[in-house]
Amino acid sequence: MSNNFPSLFSPIQIKKLALKNRITMAPLFLGYANPDGSVSSLILDHYREMAASGVSMVVVENVGIDPFGTGSPFTLRIDEERFLFGLSGLAKTIHQQGALAILQINHAGRYAYRPEKIAPSSFETYGAVSREMTEEDIERVIRDFAISASRVKEAGFDGVELHGGTGYLLVQFLSPRTNKRTDTYGGSLENRMRFPLRVVAEVLKAVGPDFPVGYRFLADEWQPDGLHLEETTLFARELEQRGLAYLSVMAGTYDSFFLPEYIEEEKKEGYMVRFAKGIKEAVSHIPIITAGRINTPELANRIIEEKQADLIGLARVLLADPLWPKKAQQILTEPTTPCEPTCSLCMKRIAGGKPVFCSQWDRNRQKGFLLRIGEKETKE
Numbered sequence: 272m273s274n275n276f277p278s279l280f281s282p283i284q285i286k287k288l289a290l291k292n293r294i295t296m297a298p299l300f301l302g303y304a305n306p307d308g309s310v311s312s313l314i315l316d317h318y319r320e321m322a323a324s325g326v327s328m329v330v331v332e333n334v335g336i337d338p339f340g341t342g343s344p345f346t347l348r349i350d351e352e353r354f355l356f357g358l359s360g361l362a363k364t365i366h367q368q369g370a371l372a373i374l375q376i377n378h379a380g381r382y383a384y385r386p387e388k389i390a391p392s393s394f395e396t397y398g399a400v401s402r403e404m405t406e407e408d409i410e411r412v413i414r415d416f417a418i419s420a421s422r423v424k425e426a427g428f429d430g431v432e433l434h435g436g437t438g439y440l441l442v443q444f445l446s447p448r449t450n451k452r453t454d455t456y457g458g459s460l461e462n463r464m465r466f467p468l469r470v471v472a473e474v475l476k477a478v479g480p481d482f483p484v485g486y487r488f489l490a491d492e493w494q495p496d497g498l499h500l501e502e503t504t505l506f507a508r509e510l511e512q513r514g515l516a517y518l519s520v521m522a523g524t525y526d527s528f529f530l531p532e533y534i535e536e537e538k539k540e541g542y543m544v545r546f547a548k549g550i551k552e553a554v555s556h557i558p559i560i561t562a563g564r565i566n567t568p569e570l571a572n573r574i575i576e577e578k579q580a581d582l583i584g585l586a587r588v589l590l591a592d593p594l595w596p597k598k599a600q601q602i603l604t605e606p607t608t609p610c611e612p613t614c615s616l617c618m619k620r621i622a623g624g625k626p627v628f629c630s631q632w633d634r635n636r637q638k639g640f641l642l643r644i645g646e647k648e649t650k651e
């Protein structure tokens with residue numbers, strides 16, 4: 272155990288899961304799945320490295336519960352039995368490296384990349400208008416979440432995380448900005464919470480009371496007419512009451528990620544910690560994960576010590592430096608390599624439908640990666 276960062280390296284219990292330290296991998300979609308959504312060797316090698324980094328828990332990137340509900344091509348899927356084999360191998364790979372394995376499940380709603388998009392209300396997104404979900408759609412998607420969650424358990428993961436962040440379907444129902452329904456799923460906060468809370472209830476029923484269910488939690492939509500802490504703190508309390516395992520707090524959606532003020536704020540270390548703190552203060556005991564440019568162990572330790580959050584989530588930070596946890600623990604003596612704030616290579620690669628590599632990797636690693644995916648080196 273490190274003496275320099277005692278809070279960061281203190282153990283914590285999440286339901287039945289014993290975490291050896293407070294460092295987790297936050298979900299990070301990199302476009303590594305096979306074109307049919309199955310687990311590829313690229314995925315296995317990537318998660319082997321992430322799990323070997325010394326994090327206590329890896330939360331695997333968003334996996335589609337519906338082939339028409341994935342946000343990008345090359346996204347993992349769990350909507351059919353046939354995906355179980357690869358996903359079991361993924362859980363095993365993470366466990367072999369000594370980390371706990373959680374799988375995040377998602378429906379992208381209006382952000383789905385295929386032309387036919389469903390959402391709580393008809394809403395224009397990148398020039399395409401989503402279709403308002405019927406009662407039948409609502410029942411089907413709730414069922415899909417529940418069936419997918421039971422597959423996560425069957426595949427041998429230690430828990431499932433519901434993707435209620437980034438502006439995907441669960442948020443689209445919660446948000447007054449995107450939910451314009453006039454039935455029992457729209458209008459008041461109580462009504463807007465109904466769909467995500469029904470998903471939670473059915474998922475809990477499907478996996479049983481002992482299987483940890485976490486929630487990627489949007490604390491603030493970063494839009495004047497969107498969700499803010501006044502409402503999301505109330506939603507957080509509802510989730511806590513229902514016995515969820517943790518809330519992994521984030522802020523912003525695809526509608527805000529490209530706003531100049533978001534781009535500026537996002538360059539700062541710990542830019543989402545204040546949202547995690549706001550949620551932590553509103554709940555009583557549910558563990559809170561915070562992410563967002565937590566580039567140094569000093570900052571991470573302070574966040575835990577000052578009780579702004581209970582756990583740290585590293586996404587790009589861990590990709591940029593897969594040795595971050597070992598350096599923090601002083602198993603290695605070099606300083607951590609930060610995720611470069613002015614670089615958006617990962618986002619650009621995803622937007623271009625190409626597997627992600629990191630500008631902070633050394634030249635040989637970058638070259639090896641491009642060779643492996645059969646891509647010629649170009650200036651990005």
Ligand SMILES: Cc1cc2nc3c(=O)[nH]c(=O)nc-3n(C[C@H](O)[C@H](O)[C@H](O)COP(=O)(O)O)c2cc1C
Pocket residue numbers: 297298299300301332333375434436437487521562563564565584585586587588589610617618621
């Ligand atoms: C390329 C990319 C992919 C991401 N994929 C996911 C995802 O699949 N699920 C999710 O909840 N968050 C996702 N996120 C958000 C991260 O989990 C994290 O909250 C954010 O990147 C801030 O942490 P970081 O500075 O360590 O990257 C993604 C972010 C990026 C940049």
